Amino acid sequence: xxxxxxxxxxxxxxxxxxxxxxxxxxxxxxxxxxxxxxxxxxxxxxxxxxxxxxxxxxxxxxxxxxxxxxxxxxxxxxxxxxxxxxxxxxxxxxxxxxxxxxxxxxxxxxxxxxxxxxxxxxxxxxxxxxxxxxxxxxxxxxxxxxxxxxxxxxxxxxxxxxxxxxxxxxxxxxxxxxxxxxxxxxxxx
Numbered sequence: 001x002x003x004x005x006x007x008x009x010x011x012x013x014x015x016x017x018x019x020x021x022x023x024x025x026x027x028x029x030x031x032x033x034x035x036x037x038x039x040x041x042x043x044x045x046x047x048x049x050x051x052x053x054x055x056x057x058x059x060x061x062x063x064x065x066x067x068x069x070x071x072x073x074x075x076x077x078x079x080x081x082x083x084x085x086x087x088x089x090x091x092x093x094x095x096x097x098x099x100x101x102x103x104x105x106x107x108x109x110x111x112x113x114x115x116x117x118x119x120x121x122x123x124x125x126x127x128x129x130x131x132x133x134x135x136x137x138x139x140x141x142x143x144x145x146x147x148x149x150x151x152x153x154x155x156x157x158x159x160x161x162x163x164x165x166x167x168x169x170x171x172x173x174x175x176x177x178x179x180x181x182x183x184x185x186x187x188x189x
Contacts, residue, residue: 001033001045009087013047016083020076024069027052027098038140041155042147045091047084053097062097063109069095070111081113090154133159 001009010031017029030048034040051069053062070077077093084091095111135143143158152158166172 006031006033009045016080017049020080021049021073024073025052026050034144040092041090042144043089045084045087045089046094047080047091048094048096051095051097053099059099059109062099066095066097066109066111077113 010029013031014029017026027050030046030050032040032046032048034042034044037046040046051065053065057065077095081093084093093113097109140155142162143152143155146152146158146161147154152161
């Protein structure tokens with residue numbers, strides 16, 4: 001996204017947050033894009049609302065603060081989420097409770113709301129099982145390259161695309177046959 005458009009979006013988002021959550025303990029508001037945070041995929045926008053909290057507040061109490069904020073502002077959060085859905089690309093809304101550590105500022109408990117890429121999974125003809133994986137910079141670069149090239153719309157879709165390429169290889173069927181043989185041998189013990 002061009003800098004001027006991003007600056008305008010930041011200003012609009014900040015204004016909407018101030019309007020929807022008057023008097024709420026908000027430390028700051030951020031609009032992030034790909035490259036600003038490793039969790040943000042190419043083409044995505046993240047609207048982050050950082051809630052203020054005392055530095056010595058326990059992690060459990062921080063989680064409770066986030067839940068209380070959500071309960072008190074449920075309708076305003078839903079409306080803000082709907083407004084983000086009007087953006088041309090996938091947008092996420094995240095609420096976090098600020099926290100401090102020896103290394104400096106970090107985010108405490110989070111609440112992330114989003115739809116992901118539009119139409120994602122529609123008509124895919126099956127159910128998906130969510131899988132969490134931690135990837136290094138090289139692996140993220142591969143997934144992001146597949147997104148940039150238009151092969152996939154998200155990192156999850158890029159992973160599914162790569163796994164489908166493995167399934168197409170003849171050696172994979174041989175590997176599956178061997179795995180079944182091993183399971184049969186294990187069952188005999």
